Amino acid sequence: xxxxxxxxxxxxxxxxxxxxxxxxxxxxxxxxxxxxxxxxxxxxxxxxxxxxxxxxxxxxxxxxxxxxxxxxxxxxxxxxxxxxxxxxxxxxxxxxxxxxxxxxxxxxxxxxxxxxxxxxxxxxxxxxxxxxxxxxxxxxxxxxxxxxxxxxxxxxxxxxxxxxxxxxxxxxxxxxxxxxxxxxxxxxxxxxxxxxxxxxxxxxxxxxxxxxxxxxxxxxxxxxxxxxxxxxxxxxxxxxxxxxxxxxxxxxxxxxxxxxxxxxxxxxxxxxxxxxxxxxxxxxxxxxxxxxxxxxxxxxxxxxxxxxxxxxxxxxx
Ligand SMILES: [Zn+2]
Numbered sequence: 001x002x003x004x005x006x007x008x009x010x011x012x013x014x015x016x017x018x019x020x021x022x023x024x025x026x027x028x029x030x031x032x033x034x035x036x037x038x039x040x041x042x043x044x045x046x047x048x049x050x051x052x053x054x055x056x057x058x059x060x061x062x063x064x065x066x067x068x069x070x071x072x073x074x075x076x077x078x079x080x081x082x083x084x085x086x087x088x089x090x091x092x093x094x095x096x097x098x099x100x101x102x103x104x105x106x107x108x109x110x111x112x113x114x115x116x117x118x119x120x121x122x123x124x125x126x127x128x129x130x131x132x133x134x135x136x137x138x139x140x141x142x143x144x145x146x147x148x149x150x151x152x153x154x155x156x157x158x159x160x161x162x163x164x165x166x167x168x169x170x171x172x173x174x175x176x177x178x179x180x181x182x183x184x185x186x187x188x189x190x191x192x193x194x195x196x197x198x199x200x201x202x203x204x205x206x207x208x209x210x211x212x213x214x215x216x217x218x219x220x221x222x223x224x225x226x227x228x229x230x231x232x233x234x235x236x237x238x239x240x241x242x243x244x245x246x247x248x249x250x251x252x253x254x255x256x257x258x259x260x261x262x263x264x265x266x267x268x269x270x271x272x273x274x275x276x277x278x279x280x281x282x283x284x285x286x287x288x289x290x291x292x293x294x295x296x297x298x299x300x301x302x303x304x305x306x307x308x309x310x311x312x313x314x315x316x317x
Pocket of ligand 1: 031036057058059060062
């Protein structure tokens, strides 16, 4: 891991910029303001008067660099450090803590922490094709991780909180959808009720899919809108019946929980969805799908476009 950081891309700003340009613009520079990609209408601005890597678009007359409209935009941290953080996060099997990354990168803990959250944002896979399809199996399951910061009250219980075995139950629910031999998508939801869960399935899973769940009432075939739905009866000690099982999604949850406890320990509720994005990204770019460390870093670099975090902390990063 330490050797990895000896790559010139992580020392030299010009090399870092060239590496990123090759990922973001495989066909040559594209203006992020108007979308112009005509090489005759984009001029590289060189010389001492300009920042390195600056281009001028003849179509909209705006100037740009490769970091405009990406998670790296307007950051004071050198691009080479961003790329080093990106490689550290994508090469580690279980994730890397901000403390460890800060020591390896030689930049402040606060800046490292913020940079890593921006990179997690780049790992989010929004607006993709639905999971599953004809002849494909998708498993859905929910789990709970950590205590919710806001006490959720049940409308059906006249405003009283949810309880489990007589005690107040206020853990953070997570729903995950895993296609066998394919990708995972996980969600932190405020409350895991039937309407919320089925809506997420409807929006993220192809209707021709065969769905696998446990016997929980959260999963209604009609509300999920899938052609086939099979259940295993965990309460009766049944975990596998033929090909009906939720073992894939359960093993995803155990990787997530082990990783969170081992590496990240404290995770506030408002950031939980970003940690989920990181574990989803690692699962979706795994060796078994033919993705090696370099390809994983490249896939993340391609995901930085248009993922600028909406909140900013000017004192950090
Ligand atoms: Zn333009």
